[in-house]
Amino acid sequence: MTNKYKHIFGPVASRRLGRSLGIDLIPFKTCTLDCVYCECGRTTNKTLERKDYFSPEEVLGELKDWYDKGGEADIVTLAGSGEPTLYKSLKKIIEGAKEITKLPVCLITNATLFYIEEVREAALLADVVMPSLDAADEKTFKKLNRPDPDLPFADYLDGLKAFCEAYRGKGRVDLEVFLVPGINDNEDQVTALSLLSRSLKVNCVQLNTAVRPPAEKDVLPIPREDMEKWARYFIPKAEVIASYHSAPLKEKKEVNEEELLETLSHRIMSLEDLVEAKGYPKTETEALLKTLLQKGSIHSRTQDGKEFFYV
Numbered sequence: 494m495t496n497k498y499k500h501i502f503g504p505v506a507s508r509r510l511g512r513s514l515g516i517d518l519i520p521f522k523t524c525t526l527d528c529v530y531c532e533c534g535r536t537t538n539k540t541l542e543r544k545d546y547f548s549p550e551e552v553l554g555e556l557k558d559w560y561d562k563g564g565e566a567d568i569v570t571l572a573g574s575g576e577p578t579l580y581k582s583l584k585k586i587i588e589g590a591k592e593i594t595k596l597p598v599c600l601i602t603n604a605t606l607f608y609i610e611e612v613r614e615a616a617l618l619a620d621v622v623m624p625s626l627d628a629a630d631e632k633t634f635k636k637l638n639r640p641d642p643d644l645p646f647a648d649y650l651d652g653l654k655a656f657c658e659a660y661r662g663k664g665r666v667d668l669e670v671f672l673v674p675g676i677n678d679n680e681d682q683v684t685a686l687s688l689l690s691r692s693l694k695v696n697c698v699q700l701n702t703a704v705r706p707p708a709e710k711d712v713l714p715i716p717r718e719d720m721e722k723w724a725r726y727f728i729p730k731a732e733v734i735a736s737y738h739s740a741p742l743k744e745k746k747e748v749n750e751e752e753l754l755e756t757l758s759h760r761i762m763s764l765e766d767l768v769e770a771k772g773y774p775k776t777e778t779e780a781l782l783k784t785l786l787q788k789g790s791i792h793s794r795t796q797d798g799k800e801f802f803y804v
C-alpha cells in the first residue's frame with residue numbers, strides 16, 4: 494500500500510509497538526552519530542545542522558493520502574535511516590501526524606540533540622519516546638557512537654536528563670542500550686549505564702546487540718546468555734530485545750515485489766524478519782529474494798551465519 498511513498502513505509506509488525514507505520518524524515522544516512530553497530534551502514538552525512546530536508550507539506554501530504562486510502566496501523570513511528578530530530582519542523586510533523594491519523598506517535602531517536610530546547614519541546618508531544626544511551630562516558634561515546642566533533646557527551650547527557658525530567662507523566666520512555674563486545678560489555682560500563690537509567694527514571698531499558706549486519710564488520714553480537722546476565726544489572730531487569738520474534742501482522746497469500754523492495758530500501762532484513770513483519774509466505778519470499786539478488790535489485794550480507802537483504 495505504501496510503496497509509492499517516499500517518506501512513509503510499512504506498517505511493519507513491532508513486538509513493542511504493534512502495527513507501526515514509519516515516517517522517514519531524513520535522507521539516507523544523515524545522522525549526528527556514526528555508530529559502529531549501525532544496521533544502515535556508515536554515516537555519509539554526519540552533521541548537527543537541523544533543517545527541513547523535505548517540506549512538511551510533502552511528508553504530511555503522503556500521510557494524508559495513506560490515511561484517506563484506508564491505511565490502518567496502531568502507531569506512527571518517526572524513525573528511519575537517519576536521526577529524526579535533525580528535521581527542523583519536527584513539532585509540526587508530530588502535530589500533523591496526530592491530527593491526520595488520530596494515532597499515537599512514537600519517536601525513535603539517539604537523543605543527542607535533546608540539549609536543544611526546541612527539540613525537547615517537539616519530543617514532548619510524542620506518546621512514546623525511545624532514546625538511546627550506549628555509553629556512560631565521553632571516551633566510550635566517541636569509540637562506540639563516533640559523534641559529530643562538535644557534540645560533547647556532557648551536552649548529550651544533560652539534554653537527555655532535561656527531557657526525561659520534563660516528560661515525566663506525559664508518556665513512556667523506553668531507553669535502548671546497545672552492547673558491543675570489547676567496548677561497553679563490561680561491568681563498569683553496564684553498572685554506570687544502569688545507574689544512569691535509574692536516575693533518568695525511564696519506564697524500561699531495552700538491551701540490544703548486533704544481530705543484524707553492522708556498519709563495522711568486526712562488531713559481533715553478544716550471546717543471548719551474556720545479554721541476560723547484563724540485563725540483570727538493571728533495576729528493574731532490562732528487556733533483551735536483540736532477537737525478537739513477533740507474530741505476523743496478518744498472513745498474506747502472496748509476496749508483493751514492489752512492497753518488498755520498498756521495505757528493504759528502509760531497513761536491512763532477513764527472510765525471517767520479512768515473513769514476521771510483513772506476513773509473507775516463506776517459500777515464495779525466499780524465491781523472490783533469490784531472483785532479486787540475481788537481477789542485482791537487492792544485495793545481501795551475512796551476519797552470524799544468517800543472510801540479510803537490503804536495497
Ligand code: SF4
Nearest residue numbers: 524526527528531603
Ligand atoms: S544507529 Fe542510529 S544513531 Fe547510530 S548511526 Fe545509525 S542511525 Fe545514527
